[in-house]
Amino acid sequence: MTSNQPNTQPPTQWDFGRFMKTLSYFGAIPFLSSLDWFQQWFGSRPDPKVDSSPFTAEHQNAETMSSPFTAEHQSAETMPSQNYKTLFDFRQSTYDIREVWGALDDVVMGGVSQSGIQLGDSAADFSGTVSTANSGGFASVRTRNFEPPLDLSAYRGIELRVKGDGNRYKFMLRTETRWDGIAYCYSFDTQADRWITIQIPFSAVVPVFRAKTVEGNPIDPHHVYAMQLMLSKFEYDGALNPHFQPGFFQLQVEAIRAYQ
Numbered sequence: 174m175t176s177n178q179p180n181t182q183p184p185t186q187w188d189f190g191r192f193m194k195t196l197s198y199f200g201a202i203p204f205l206s207s208l209d210w211f212q213q214w215f216g217s218r219p220d221p222k223v224d225s226s227p228f229t230a231e232h233q234n235a236e237t238m239s240s241p242f243t244a245e246h247q248s249a250e251t252m253p254s255q256n257y258k259t260l261f262d263f264r265q266s267t268y269d270i271r272e273v274w275g276a277l278d279d280v281v282m283g284g285v286s287q288s289g290i291q292l293g294d295s296a297a298d299f300s301g302t303v304s305t306a307n308s309g310g311f312a313s314v315r316t317r318n319f320e321p322p323l324d325l326s327a328y329r330g331i332e333l334r335v336k337g338d339g340n341r342y343k344f345m346l347r348t349e350t351r352w353d354g355i356a357y358c359y360s361f362d363t364q365a366d367r368w369i370t371i372q373i374p375f376s377a378v379v380p381v382f383r384a385k386t387v388e389g390n391p392i393d394p395h396h397v398y399a400m401q402l403m404l405s406k407f408e409y410d411g412a413l414n415p416h417f418q419p420g421f422f423q424l425q426v427e428a429i430r431a432y433q
């Protein structure tokens with residue numbers, strides 16, 4: 174895969190400025206996040222919410238249904254007879270991705286990993302360097318909170334169209350507005366330089382708080398406030414990601430959609 178980020182060496186010291194930028198971007202410090210000059214200083218806008226209306230268009234005809242996914246990757250569950258809701262089609266995005274998706278790396282806990290997401294010609298590129306220095310070990314990108322939240326209760330789960338590098342990644346959904354709350358996670362493996370389709374049933378997501386599973390908290394897809402993609406050293410409850418390798422990583426994402 175080609176890369177737009179040739180520097181594969183993360184810094185060796187914790188970056189307080191990047192820590193503050195992360196908290197500000199996601200509204201974790203409400204007062205600072207509401208200050209226009211403070212957000213402009215970090216290159217983003219105040220009031221860190223995202224209008225969800227552009228991500229809720231329905232697509233139900235066979236031609237549109239089959240176009241993002243070639244027959245090579247279709248299963249019985251993804252044939253054109255299904256209904257689906259396109260949430261992000263990164264092949265033809267017209268919005269500023271920097272106002273919707275932002276980096277949320279282990280800098281929030283003292284680490285030095287760095288990542289970002291940007292639009293390419295036909296996909297979004299989530300890439301960076303992940304390091305275990307300073308007890309870190311994860312890099313991620315997350316949406317700001319959708320307002321109003323997405324109602325995905327009519328769907329069975331989320332489908333991703335991705336091309337990775339052989340790493341195991343996580344996809345997360347958040348059903349509350351809190352900055353540091355429960356996330357509903359699903360781990361998936363990628364194949365280097367190959368486009369694959371990942372189906373994530375809502376029934377298969379794992380509720381976690383800081384990578385520790387939380388019992389008795391099934392997902393409620395009526396109110397989805399945020400999404401997140403992550404590369405982490407850890408799986409759940411202290412278990413390690415069996416495919417994790419520190420250093421440069423890259424995951425290209427063509428589309429995110431809900432499927433029935």
